[in-house]
Amino acid sequence: MGCLTGLVGLIVSIVPFGSDVEKNVGLDLLFKIRGEKQAPSHAVVISIDKESSEHLNVSDNPDKWPRSLHARLIDNLTREGAKVIAFDVHFIEPRSPEDDNLFAKAISGAGNIILCEPMKTKEIQFSDNGSSYAEDHNIVKIVQPIAPFARAAAATAPFILPRIPFKVNHYWTFQPSAGDSPTIPVVILQFYTSEIYEKFIHLLEKASPGLSGKFPHDSDTALRNGDVKGLIRDIREIFVRDPSVAERMFTELESLKTLSVDEKEHEMISSLIKMYQGSNRRYLNYYGPPRTVTTIPYYQALELHNGVVGDKQVDLKGKAVFVGLSEILLAERKDSFYTVFSQANGVFIGGVEIAATAFLNLLDDKPVKQLGLFYFVLVILLWGLLVGAICRMFPIGLALLGVIGLSILYLFFAEYQFKTSSSWYPLAVPLFFQPPFAFFGSLVWNYIDTNKERKNIRNAFEHYLPKDVVDELAKDIAHIQAAGRVVYGICLYTDAVHYTSLSEDMDPHELGRFMNKYYGMMFKPVKQNDGFVSGVIGDSMLALWVSARSETALKNKACFAAIDINKELQRFYELSSDNLQLKTRIGLHCGQILLGHIGAMDHYEYTPMGDIVNTASRIEGLNKQLGTTVMVSEDIIHELNGFLTRELGKFKLVGKAKPIAVYELLDKIEDADEKQKNACAIFADALSAFRKRAWDEAIEKFNRSTEKFGGKDGPSGYYIDLCEQYKQNPPEETWNEVVCIGKK
Secondary structure (H helix, E strand, O other): OOHHHHHHHHHHHHHHHHHHHHHHHHHHHHHHHHOOOOOOOOOEEEOOOOOHHHHHHOOOOHHHOOHEEEEEEEHHHHHOOOOEEEEEEOOOOOOOOHHHHHHHHHHHHHHEEEEEEEEEEEEEEEEEEOOOEEEEEEEEOOOOOHHHHHHOOEEEEEOOOOOOEEOOOOEEEEEHHHEEEEOOHHHHHHHHOOHHHHHHHHHHHEEEEEHHHOOOOOOHHHOOOOEEEEEEEEHHHHHHOOOOOHHHHHHHHHHHHOOOOOOOHHHHHHHHHHHHHHOOEEEEOOOOOOOOOOOOEEHHHHEEOOOOOOOOOOOOOOOOOEEOOOOEEEEEOEEEEEOOOOOOEEEEEEEHHHHHHHHHHHHHHHOOOEHHHHHHHHHHHHHHHHHHHHHHOOOOHHHHHHHHHHHHHHHHHHHHHHHOEEEEEEHHHHHHHHHHHHHHHHHHHHHHHHHHHHHHHHHOOOOOOHHHHHHHHOOOHHOOOOEEEEEEEEEEEEOOOOHHEEEEEEEHHHHHHHHHHHHHHHHHHHHOOEEEEEEOOOEEEEEEEOOOOOOHHHHHHHHHHHHHHHHHHHHHHHHHOOOOOEEEEEEEEEEEEEEEEEEEEOEEEEEEOHHHHHHHHHHHHHHHHHOOOEEHHHHHHHHHHHHHHEEEEEEEEEOOOOOOEEEEEEEEEHOHHHHHHHHHHHHHHHHHHHOOOHHHHHHHHHHHHHHHHOOOOHHHHHHHHHHHHHOOOOOOOOOOOOEOOOOO
8 A cells, every 4th residue: 555655646746737736736835834034135126116107207008118217227226336237128129219329328338237038939830742731830039129228238138937827936047948048047147246257167167177268267258248148058058068067166166275265255156056057947936925025116216325215225236136017916917927925816926026036046046946856756655655554554543643643744844844945845745645545545445355354254154153143243243242132943953873982983084074074964954944053062063043933934944954964964874985874863942042142251152042952952862762863842843744743752851840742753744655654653542552551552552663664663662661661660640641861
């Protein structure tokens, strides 16, 4: 179950659906638990917003603002010491020549202006040789700002983000659809770290001596020659072609043998190396909702003087300044994006603040870092193994508590890693998919196992217990000790003659094989007549037929079973190659019995209790005295038809206080011959004479009965001996025809 949970979790994680859920649910959860955090002070956003348009008395549409305002802004920001200024505004169409000229002049004079390059996608069709089949292709084109602005700017760069309904979780450092062109955050970082450019290039050449002389060492020459993007692409290509360059540069940087750098320079160089070393796609580490990054309204930036505007202190010295549309934006406004901190009422964030966030992530080297593939797979598999094993091994309640507790611990751990190192551990699959899958999967598995176990119990118990009892135990085996029930039962008790001597003479294994065959013949008629074997001890068997009340049909089945047992055994002995035979005596009685699991401590047996069982045993023993095979009580014979029986008299059995009338069960009526029937009639006349104390008449008729039964009849012989005794010692006048049996 643990392996299955881990494997399924891994499959869900790598399919598009699972990946999207992880980004849109798991990552969101980490941000929301962490909450808002203080944004670094290295970047400031100048917001083009409604408030500024009202103060400046210009159009609400930023595209229609006079470019002379932008020129004034550049001059003011430059005086305030801004290190680099990026405009997330499109300047792709000329406007007023005078305003455009002022803006171009301000850009050129500042020398640190980065302009945004919009990208346009055009869909065209290609077909082969006039074929009707055509493929659609997208061609992405970077649109440069108009020539005066592009020439005057230190650099131009794109920054493309997906529009709603897509949630913005990531951005590109190098735009794949535009020939890996560096984006605004990358270009700004390169300008922002211009003071350590020479040391960075020296370190690069130290790590890869073959590059010596390829790049200019002076930052002014390198960054202000109009082809900054080309420089950045060339450096990037080196890191892509030889990934070990970054590791060698870090080794050189840490050794401090070739460069003498302070802590701030060390951090800048490290950030540049990791920017070039990393993948094109980076996940944004948002600091909070709109305007979490320091934001100044456009109109206030125009009024800024010596770091003061109104009653506020605003320090722009050495900062990266981003100018663009930024306010508490509604979703329908231009340049608004849906992020983890977007609100249900439609409040989104501006693209310029996302660009500033991306720059700060690069500078501080604190983007959201996904686990590497190896560790990601390891976490999903190990977590699946753990929760799957717990759900499978422990009871439902304990497993549920255990998984909930572990999930809370995992959430705390993942959140701690996210807060301290921005490491993104998967949450959606480990918390919202794998535990339910493991829990309900284990329930199903346990259900299947339980059914299989119940089936095995049923199959095992059916060898020892009746079907209805097995059904009850399969449902609730814990209540095996429950009290029994009083039912109407027919007890069939058997015993084998000369078993003791047989067991003395035979090897135990040979005896066991013989007795298995013997009981096979015994059990078959019982099962065929809907009875069940309650117990076997040595050579004795107790079979039962039970119901809520006395039923003639039930008595018939028990009597059929008794007759068939003798026939099956006779047939078995005739066909057997062994000379071994066990004559079997049978006794039947019926009445109320207690049926249930009887025992104590750790041992119980499903068995009947009551006088009926004991009496059936005594009746079986009476066969020995009278020389019969199958003997039944008068209660069994009552209302019974279809069988040839003969009354044997009333007997007071050993240990019994009350006498009982017994009958010999000879055969089924349809199988009995006239000779047997005549013999039974003569025996009945003899028994009648015996009861009248006509001893000589009784002896004469018992002798005739013996002749009719083929010259040998146990009951007749027994009564002849008894009549001779009574002739010598007549019973008392109060004699009630009952014969007392003194031994078993």
